[in-house]
Amino acid sequence: MSGASTTAHSVVEPSGTSKRIAGFLVILYAVVSMIPLAWIFATGWKTPPDSISYPPKVVFEPSLEGYCNLFTTRTRQTAAYIEELGPPQGECDEVTRRREMVIAGSSNYVPRFINSLVIAFGSTFLAVSLGVFSAYAFSRFKIPLADDLLFFILSTRMMPPIAVAIPIYLMYRELGLSDSALGMILLYTAVNVSLAVWLLKGFIDEIPREYEEAAMIDGYTRLHAFFKVVLPQAATGIAATAIFCMIFAWNEYAFAVLLTSGQAQTAPPFIPTIIGEGGMDWPAVGAGTTLFLIPIVVFTVLLRKHLLRGITFGAVRK
């Protein structure tokens, strides 16, 4: 190739300087948004005194106390009583006894965490399934008043959901749905389904009808064609929608506080209630929050490859 020694980049490609500036800005943004997370993560490994020391400690000796306190309930005992117990059983026993306490049992963190998993996955699954079917119907069939219906569906998101908290609270009490996983799943589904319908309709609109028509001529029913042809190609949209629904349901706090207190309580209202000796047990809160982030991060990372658009496009000539 002639001229290979001159600059290789094309006119549409950004120059080196602008790439570096863009890179710097992205890194700066990432760092700023990571600081609170990093602080929470660090707090989980501090001792309670370190966690509230002033000036704040950036360098500290890591301790398991936060994680131990997160998973256990403890009672204060006399030094003499603790003496009688014999050697401590494991790390957690040791850090607890150092505070003149003994482990009395396991905390509610694990059941609350499981509640969160059940409710978030359940409502995400429901919202996305309902969403994909309705989006398909809106996209493919002539529905009378389709635009009005779509507007109505979206209008449920035009005010903060919590604005209807009181009616929902009263309804749920009457229906016996208060403090039940089913109630929370239905509630989060109702909030998410409008988002799901709108997002997915956009994705399904982009899938050419010829695919289903071809499948239907090839001997498939519409339902079969939907599962065999439309769903695989809507995977990108389904993944994106699922992530948004999941994040909402996983992090929702206000309804969870209002409608759950015992059996069905999710992790978000539970974590701040972890109270230690003389106030908030910040290391335990930090530990609980850190662990709480793991499922959503895993979920997002797993679905991330589906978010890369473009893999499904190109086989239909436009």
Next chain:
Amino acid sequence: MAEVRLESVTKRFGDVVAVDGIDLTVADGEFVVLLGPTGAGKTTTLRLIAGLESPNVGRVFLNGRDAARLSPAERDVAFVFQQYSLYPHLSVFENLAFPLRSPARRLDEATIKATVERVAAMLRIEQKLQNRATRLSGGEMQRVAIGRALVRSPSIYLMDEPLSSLDAKLRSDMRLELQHIQRDLGATMLYVTHDQIEAMTMATRIGVLDRGRLVQIGTPREIYESPRNIYVATRLGMPSINLLPTEALAGLPLPPGVTTVGARTEHVVVERESGGQSGQVAARVEWIEHLGDQNHLHLALGEHRLVTLVNPDMRLAVGDELGLSLRSPLYFDAAGERIAA
């Protein structure tokens, strides 16, 4: 294989009449080409037969059976879409196997494999079977799309401009291949195109569509030599037929009632010695396009233009005065209908 019959079928989309009272029979083993410009109703006709649209008026018969109540899956037709419509999430093999895996058929895996490999070999894409459908060239995608129809033995193959996106070379190759395949399988085909070469070379019969109406149907020779009207006449012929008003041809013997004369290249005779002779009109060379084996000759007859082909040996130059005569051209009346000479 079977016969397909449309009986005064009309399809409207809102105010637009896409198909207007079409009567058409495609006999068993026949290769019928529907020819017409964009919006003439070609695709809609195919979709009506496939059951993707239902007619407002009229009936569709497949094998003598009224198809009104049959779903697309039950009609036993194969459709090649203009957009290839390959499933991007499937490999080439899975794309070809897709019709065979349908709940309507449920073939065993060995049969599916054998069928797909036979068709892939026929279309010379056997080495691409494991590729993703999106990782193919345009020509290969087109072969897969055609292959997806060929894995079955439907009552009729419906093809909607399957070659329109290919380059000229590939298109002529595929044209030949399709003809061979059709002949070998004895397949019934209804093929839609706006390309006159495809229509002329492949069709047993050509149906010419104009704004939803089937204007004329006949063998390529009939359509070319005896078009019913000006519209049909302009569909075929390269360069396209010259339409000249009678006043431009003053001095030539014309049948009564003729207002327009249609002169194809083979009807036009040009001679060096200019005008004066009876049965000739004067023409002046305006432009010459050299095509190699032939020359495109642009002539001016007074204020009218005419394009014809001449032998390059004639050694003409722009501005030359020629004598032009017509050998049994086509005559049309004021309504555009043809008058037999």
